Amino acid sequence: MTELPSDYHRNLPYGERMSAEPFIGDPMFPFEGDLQVDPLAEPVIPEPPRRGEEGGEPCGTCAAPDRFVIWRDDQWQLKAFDEHGLPFVAILEPREHYRLDTLPPELIATLGVLIQRVAGAIGRLDAVGRTHFNRWGDGSEHFHLWFLARPVGQMQLRGAMIALWDDMLPNVPSEQHNEYARVVAAALCEGGGEAVLSAAE
Ligand SMILES: [Zn+2]
Structure with a gap:
């Protein structure tokens, strides 16, 4: 067995089933x-390197900066993914490659404002009851926040299991997704930045 890095690890029952x-x-x-x-x-x-880290695969965002983008300003961009079961699934990320701990003060200063704006924009959709946001970052080094929209009234989807439901529910039809992306991008533009609608067509 690998040398265990902490007392926490030494207390865990490796090989057993919880x-x-x-x-x-x-x-x-x-x-x-x-x-x-x-x-x-x-x-x-x-730990093995993440995408964008030294020794890992190239950063997908930096390799294809426009892919999935539906809105951007000088600092940030919002990506919306068209194959998902929840009404809306999006990623907010800086346009330049930073980690959370290397985000410069001018980006840190606008992050809170953007979280509120993105959650509010997704909340405009008639299908949405609440918009969750999460930072995991285990796959890619490029800082990104996930936004997961819970369908209104679907109380079974409350909490962390919503990420599993996104994969289990049937995909939103592409025309519906494109319409939702237009609504969210337009709502964000009310506070600045530009819609990049071609990416959502
Ligand atoms: Zn990157």
Whole structure:
């Protein structure tokens, strides 16, 4: 076994299966029946490089800066993805390549404002009850925030499992997606920046 990096790791039961029992029957857990959790894997130290990190694959955003973009200003851009089951799934990211810890002060200063604007713009869609935003960053080094729109009234989709529902629900038809992208981009433009509608066609 790899040398374990912390006391936290030394307390974990590697190779054992945790129980899914605490979740079974919870109204926000989307599975039922007999579930078996994967055995807990050993840590990988050092961690493999992410996209955009030295030794990793090239940064997808920097390689194709316009792909999926529906709105941008001088600092930020919003991408919307057309194959998804939730009403709207988007990524907010700086146009230049930064990590969270290297974002310059002028970008940090506008990030909070943009989160509010993007959530508000997605909330304009008649299908949307609430817009969640998350930063994971395990795949790509280029800083990005995910925005996941929960369909209004679909209380079963509350909470973190919404990311799984996005993959399980049927994809939004492309015409519907394009219309939603136009609405969100236009709403964002009310606060500045420009719509990049060709990317959403
Ligand atoms: Zn990048």
